[in-house]
Amino acid sequence: MKVLIRGAGVAGLTLAHELATRGAEVTVVEKRRQIAGNASWHAGGMLAPWCERESAEEAVLSLGRDAADWWNAALPGHVMRNGTLVVAPARDAAELDRFGRRTSAFRQIDAEAVTALEPDLEGRFGRALFFAQEAHLDPRKVLLGLKEKLVQMGVRFEFGFGAVQAPGSPGIEVDCTGMADTRPGLRGVRGEMLILRTTEVSLARPVRLLHPRIPVYVIPRSGNLFMVGATMIENDATRPITTRSVMELLNAAYALHPAFGEAKLVETGVGVRPAFADNLPRVERDGNTIRINGLYRHGFLLAPAIARQAAGLILGHETKKELADEAHR
């Protein structure tokens, strides 16, 4: 079976992997000149379905709980299974209780246990929630690594696809273009992020800092880098990050550890997450065209499950028109 996938973000690449593994002949076309720059590129890369359940529907947990296994199988060595640490400044300790009420699969831990997990946070937080089953990955390494693997598997890539015609007539065409998909009902949720570099702090896992106004996370990456994210603004503008957002994100990093005050701000980024009104993804089929969209802030978490569903649909194992529909209310 020949399949043409439009869009080389996390949705397109995971689908390409599912299809190529099952023997389909896959071409991926991407309007950008390279992988970098899309919403996936600016993602945090947290595989944290239990934490996300704080504000997300149950479907995000049920579809996302196997994501770490999928990524580990597809790209061994990239998934770090160190859990997630959730902390709150002393003033906002009630936020921890609220978070705990809305989530599951965590342990309440004390200051000593926080230090055991993250020695650099010693003495900074009296208690925390630890989600031991969660994992994270570096989205940029994973996107590039997956693309390389796909090339080796025989998947064809065309970049700058505006001018490129699909080779031959594909059996199936899949739209994974995220915000470039112009269908009604899809909206953009702008997310802004920073990358800091410092050798003065090290973390083994993503740390979420709860705050009544601006909850943020800090995710360690190799090379002494830390990704700090992310704002959630009901807006699809891609203009540069605002000073307010920089200020809020930096304040939060500083609240996590004052050494971030001396870190280098090496990058600011803006991505627009495609979302439907219920913030859940959809796989839809219309004849030979399939659309995958609405991964919202859960690209790396939900793309594997969605890709599996879409691959089943494409290769004829499934017949339902809207596969992801059971995830909908």
Place this chain on the structure above:
Amino acid sequence: MLELYGQQVSSRLLLGTALYPSPAIMAEAIKASGADIVTVSLRRETSGGKTGGQFWSLIQSLGVRVLPNTAGCHSIKEAVTTARMAREVFGTNWIKLEVIGNHDTLQPDVFGLVDAAKILAAEGFEVFPYTTDDLVVAGRLVDAGCKVLMPWCAPIGSARGPQNPDALRSLRGHFPDVPLIVDAGIGRPSHAATVMELGYDAVLLNTAVAKAGDPVAMAAAFGKAVRAGRQAFGAGLLEPRDMAVPSTPVIGMAAFS
């Protein structure tokens, strides 16, 4: 029926549109609450972008009246500019005027608020000022042209409920003819019922619904509490007293003889 700037309003619960888990849940919560006025912040949520209108059109599809607000403005100039933009975007003269004076407590800068209200009222805006429960400030706002007052009962998003019921009562007593809407600080339906029992005309809230475990159910609960409080106020509440009064009817003493 409640009348705000000449418009009849059927529900005495006004809801904010921020912080919900998803727009779909927000829409369901608004329906469940029965609210027919929702507040929308212009600054961050809707300006710019090609699908910025998506959120806006979802709100429009609910058939509710929009009260744009100047949330997050810290100066008169910023608030006035935002109000003018909101008039363009939303096509209404209504504006919920917020001029924040303290970053931590989000307490209104009442001096800036009065000045900004004067400027906007002169430009034909119908101003809903977010203010404290201070009586003198309320008078200045009315002088500035405000025909509705929106005192807090506790800091925004604090869920603390009425911190100073006597001040709220006094405000009600001094401004019997100005619609009074408690804006900010309501945490639970009983808080909403409490201020409605004081004779307030309406309640505006957001976080208590949006951040509830089940926002839709909480919205419905608030709708009921606001109606109950209003109905109780109309029914005439019993004043507290120190003397116990038996409430079992005395039909006649049993005669044992």
